[in-house]
Amino acid sequence: MKSSVIGSRVVREDAWGKVFGQTKFPADVNLPGQIYAVVIRSPHPHAKVLGINSEKAMSLEGVVTVLTAKDVPNNSHGVLFRDQPVLAEYVRMVGDPVAVVGAETEEIARAAAKLVVVEYEVLPAVFDPEEAMTPAVLPLHPNLRPTNVLYHMPIRRGNMEEGWAKADIVIEKEYSTQHVDHAFLQPEAVLAYVDERGHMVVQTATQYAHYDRGEIAHALGLRFSQVQVKTLAVGGAFGGREDISLQIIAALMARYTLRPVKMENTREESFYSHSKRHPMKMYYKTGATKDGKLVALEAKIIGDAGAYASWSINVLRKSAVHASGPYVIPNVSIDSYAVFTNNPYAGAMRGFGAAQTVLAYESQMDLLARKIGISPLEIRLRNHFKVGSTTATGQVLTGSVPLDQCLAKIAPYLERGGDSQ
Amino acid sequence: MIEINLVVNEKPYTLNVEPSERLIDALRNRLGLLGTKEGCGEGECGACTVIMDGKTVNSCLVLAAQANGSVITTIEGVGNRRSPHPVQKAFVEVGAVQCGFCTPGMVLSAKNLLDRNLKPSETEIGIAMSGNLCRCTGYDKILRAVKIAAEEGAK
Amino acid sequence: MKYFQPHSVEDALEIAQTAEATFLAGGTDLVLHMRTGKVQPSGIIDLGKVSVLREIKITDGFLNIGSMATFADLGKSELVLRNAYALWQACQTMGSPQIRNQATLGGNLGNCSPAADGLPPLLALGAEVHLMSAEKEEIVPLATLLGRTPLLGQETLIRGFCIPLKELKSGFAKLGRRRALAIARLSVAVALEVNENKVENVRVALGAVGRRAFLSESLSQVLSGQELNQEWLEKGVLEVQRIVREALGTRASAPYKRVAVSGVFREALESIITEGGIQA
Ligand SMILES: Cc1cc2nc3c(=O)[nH]c(=O)nc-3n(C[C@H](O)[C@H](O)[C@H](O)COP(=O)(O)OP(=O)(O)OC[C@H]3O[C@@H](n4cnc5c(N)ncnc54)[C@H](O)[C@@H]3O)c2cc1C
Ligand code: FES
Ligand code: FES
Numbered sequence: 136m137k138s139s140v141i142g143s144r145v146v147r148e149d150a151w152g153k154v155f156g157q158t159k160f161p162a163d164v165n166l167p168g169q170i171y172a173v174v175i176r177s178p179h180p181h182a183k184v185l186g187i188n189s190e191k192a193m194s195l196e197g198v199v200t201v202l203t204a205k206d207v208p209n210n211s212h213g214v215l216f217r218d219q220p221v222l223a224e225y226v227r228m229v230g231d232p233v234a235v236v237g238a239e240t241e242e243i244a245r246a247a248a249k250l251v252v253v254e255y256e257v258l259p260a261v262f263d264p265e266e267a268m269t270p271a272v273l274p275l276h277p278n279l280r281p282t283n284v285l286y287h288m289p290i291r292r293g294n295m296e297e298g299w300a301k302a303d304i305v306i307e308k309e310y311s312t313q314h315v316d317h318a319f320l321q322p323e324a325v326l327a328y329v330d331e332r333g334h335m336v337v338q339t340a341t342q343y344a345h346y347d348r349g350e351i352a353h354a355l356g357l358r359f360s361q362v363q364v365k366t367l368a369v370g371g372a373f374g375g376r377e378d379i380s381l382q383i384i385a386a387l388m389a390r391y392t393l394r395p396v397k398m399e400n401t402r403e404e405s406f407y408s409h410s411k412r413h414p415m416k417m418y419y420k421t422g423a424t425k426d427g428k429l430v431a432l433e434a435k436i437i438g439d440a441g442a443y444a445s446w447s448i449n450v451l452r453k454s455a456v457h458a459s460g461p462y463v464i465p466n467v468s469i470d471s472y473a474v475f476t477n478n479p480y481a482g483a484m485r486g487f488g489a490a491q492t493v494l495a496y497e498s499q500m501d502l503l504a505r506k507i508g509i510s511p512l513e514i515r516l517r518n519h520f521k522v523g524s525t526t527a528t529g530q531v532l533t534g535s536v537p538l539d540q541c542l543a544k545i546a547p548y549l550e551r552g553g554d555s556q
Numbered sequence: 557m558i559e560i561n562l563v564v565n566e567k568p569y570t571l572n573v574e575p576s577e578r579l580i581d582a583l584r585n586r587l588g589l590l591g592t593k594e595g596c597g598e599g600e601c602g603a604c605t606v607i608m609d610g611k612t613v614n615s616c617l618v619l620a621a622q623a624n625g626s627v628i629t630t631i632e633g634v635g636n637r638r639s640p641h642p643v644q645k646a647f648v649e650v651g652a653v654q655c656g657f658c659t660p661g662m663v664l665s666a667k668n669l670l671d672r673n674l675k676p677s678e679t680e681i682g683i684a685m686s687g688n689l690c691r692c693t694g695y696d697k698i699l700r701a702v703k704i705a706a707e708e709g710a711k
Numbered sequence: 712m713k714y715f716q717p718h719s720v721e722d723a724l725e726i727a728q729t730a731e732a733t734f735l736a737g738g739t740d741l742v743l744h745m746r747t748g749k750v751q752p753s754g755i756i757d758l759g760k761v762s763v764l765r766e767i768k769i770t771d772g773f774l775n776i777g778s779m780a781t782f783a784d785l786g787k788s789e790l791v792l793r794n795a796y797a798l799w800q801a802c803q804t805m806g807s808p809q810i811r812n813q814a815t816l817g818g819n820l821g822n823c824s825p826a827a828d829g830l831p832p833l834l835a836l837g838a839e840v841h842l843m844s845a846e847k848e849e850i851v852p853l854a855t856l857l858g859r860t861p862l863l864g865q866e867t868l869i870r871g872f873c874i875p876l877k878e879l880k881s882g883f884a885k886l887g888r889r890r891a892l893a894i895a896r897l898s899v900a901v902a903l904e905v906n907e908n909k910v911e912n913v914r915v916a917l918g919a920v921g922r923r924a925f926l927s928e929s930l931s932q933v934l935s936g937q938e939l940n941q942e943w944l945e946k947g948v949l950e951v952q953r954i955v956r957e958a959l960g961t962r963a964s965a966p967y968k969r970v971a972v973s974g975v976f977r978e979a980l981e982s983i984i985t986e987g988g989i990q991a
Contacts, residue, residue, distance in 0.1 A: 147653060154647050154660075156590070157591065318691055319691055322595070372655075402595070599807075599809070602809060612808055617737075617738055619735070619742060619757075621757060625760070683891075684808060687807025687809040
């Protein structure tokens with residue numbers, strides 16, 4: 136099939152503005168009379184805020200106001216559950232925002248932020264999801280879940296006993312991955328103001344303008360129609376701009392002061408404030424016959440959701456679905472968990488849970504191949520999905536499964552020693 | 557406040573700046589040259605790259621006062637829609653631009669290389685661009701665009 | 712905060728004597744430290760307009776490098792390439808092009824990070840440091856200066872560096888997490904003289920394994936006065952590993968660096984060995 140569109144080169148319309156430096160990112164917009172807001176974040180992973188004393192900060196010339204949890208009409212937000220405070224009274228991770236200072240200039244706001252005294256009662260924190268899963272550890276979100284297990288996805292297929300009986304070779308290993316930050320190049324920035332209609336206008340870079348609008352409206356107690364979110368150029372996101380970040384706080388400040396409010400994260404603040412890729416602990420037991428056919432897989436995947444749910448359910452669901460890789464395995468038992476801890480919260484990031492399990496299932500394939508005495512390519516050729524294959528979740532693949540073509544193409548490189556360059 | 561004199565994009569300016577004020581702040585806030593971007597504020601990303609006296613520098617690490625007496629080129633001083641610089645043209649045509657936040661810095665590093673070296677090798681291009689991070693493209697198209705711009709420019 | 716921009720060394724020293732102020736070279740360390748609040752100077756003496764401080768020249772058997780010479784200046788200098796090869800090499804990989812255009816050798820010593828790339832080559836090459844204040848002038852071996860705490864008095868200016876011209880063969884290598892913008896996890900500089908296939912006066916300096924870069928006495932003893940061959944190289948590897956083990960003790964990075972140093976040491980010798988003509 137020939138088409139004039141598919142396969143042809145098109146020039147991005149927005150590229151011209153970008154090569155001349157004309158494109159407006161949120162840090163590049165300003166309004167006369169704007170003030171600057173800076174967030175005060177918790178240095179503790181788990182704590183109660185006992186009190187906030189902003190007297191000293193307020194006495195600094197040029198400080199407009201300091202807002203805390205009690206100033207937020209509905210103090211919660213979140214993509215799946217509203218389990219995350221706008222300004223925290225109860226801290227579940229390092230970097231939770233507890234107060235925000237508004238001042239005439241950014242320098243004054245930053246200086247004032249250092250003068251706000253927050254008194255905390257520091258609570259014991261848990262950083263290991265396997266420990267957090269045990270009933271002895273108190274739940275971080277008792278209103279949401281009775282334990283720290285936010286989500287469990289079991290997948291069962293075939294008969295495990297039969298599977299292991301057929302296995303001549305079994306490889307059992309543990310794998311783990313770490314937190315990863317999106318590190319999109321443009322740190323979060325917002326300009327929020329109340330316009331001539333009395334509507335809240337929030338200019339920002341977001342992956343999710345309509346959701347931001349709902350969350351701002353909810354937190355501030357406004358109607359949807361009273362909030363407008365304008366997305367400016369987005370300087371990279373990769374999943375890290377799905378959860379709302381500074382938008383509500385800036386809008387809150389604008390509502391209290393009736394002044395335009397500008398906020399810009401430093402790179403360090405950016406690292407503290409947005410989601411991370413889920414670290415995963417993956418226990419894999421894979422069995423194959425001596426001629427290299429996969430017969431059984433048992434996998435347990437524990438994803439560290441960190442302090443808030445964000446997209447963890449969807450992410451760990453995807454991990455479960457992808458846990459067997461692109462391979463036909465008749466007997467499968469997979470358990471995937473998302474677990475709350477006091478680590479930075481984890482959310483969406485390119486691959487959305489499918490990336491981590493690759494490490495486990497592909498390593499297992501290599502180890503099996505070595506033990507059986509066939510090449511890594513050969514073991515994949517003997518097991519990969521084709522049209523008509525059934526996946527671990529029972530889905531029958533009816534079309535577009537060109538893995539054989541892909542493997543055929545890279546085979547010469549693999550045979551030369553695995554260097555695809 | 558200190559008085560400084562500098563030439564930016566061929567225009568002379570006299571500015572009063574704070575001693576601790578960075579060049580990036582003076583360019584963005586005092587001159588309204590918002591094409592210079594701040595990605596890290598600590599010399600790691602190169603989004604704030606400007607050309608100062610013929611050399612690329614990170615404007616987040618230079619004090620405005622240090623630029624006293626200097627000649628500076630920012631992205632606003634390179635090309636325009638009617639006559640884009642070969643680097644800008646190649647970036648657009650090759651698809652070296654995604655989110656675009658790194659692009660001004662990238663264009664300035666590439667332009668500065670071609671100003672000094674009409675026929676850079678691939679290694680020289682790699683070194684010249686090594687102080688600029690891009691989180692979107694994976695660099696391949698950026699390096700290709702610089703190469704194409706060099707070939708265009710050398711014609 | 713006061714800001715001074717003197718045009719001569721004399722003026723700079725005069726200001727340093729009378730005002731409470733910190734010298735500013737390229738600013739790649741100091742500007743960051745001011746922003747994080749690590750340093751809060753009450754005044755700044757910007758050396759950027761003191762053009763004599765940027766000179767790189769040969770006088771009286773020394774390669775003289777002004778403290779304001781940037782890593783880019785040094786990395787492009789024929790004089791440095793021919794007379795201080797290890798330093799030239801260090802200048803190619805330090806920071807990024809933007810950082811090299813701004814960062815100076817004087818600032819590298821002034822900041823004196825454990826991982827400062829300029830210091831191991833200077834140590835290996837036997838560099839001396841020219842210090843000046845309104846009241847005093849001295850020339851001290853860098854190795855001696857690095858033993859002082861604090862390194863410099865606030866009013867003391869690093870005028871420059873003097874590297875003796877001794878026909879040394881030298882080399883530098885560093886281990887970073889990536890090729891550009893990588894702070895050294897480990898660095899090695901070696902300088903030696905070759906006399907009829909015998910190596911003399913071997914000087915090995917290590918970076919990023921202690922509080923400051925240092926010269927190793929024991930390596931110098933183990934390696935000097937011997938024939939340049941494979942055996943010699945392996946002896947060096949064993950000894951450098953022993954030193955790293957001792958220097959790092961139980962630190963978390965110790966096992967990794969102990970293994971890694973062998974590769975970095977070999978790499979530092981690469982240029983010497985190929986030029987020296989032995990088949991290692
Ligand atoms: C992104 C990035 C990457 C880097 N990568 C590297 C790297 O790979 N290797 C490396 O070694 N370093 C690296 N650095 C650190 C830094 O660039 C170097 O230490 C540099 O040499 C500092 O020089 P400067 O001219 O910028 O010094 P400044 O910041 O101006 O000064 C540093 C210190 O020295 C003092 N000082 C400067 N000049 C004098 C003088 N003449 N007399 C007395 N005191 C003086 C100052 O008061 C200050 O305390 C990096 C820094 C950044 C930001
Ligand atoms: S903002 Fe200057 S290097 Fe990143
Ligand atoms: S295009 Fe997004 S960082 Fe380069």
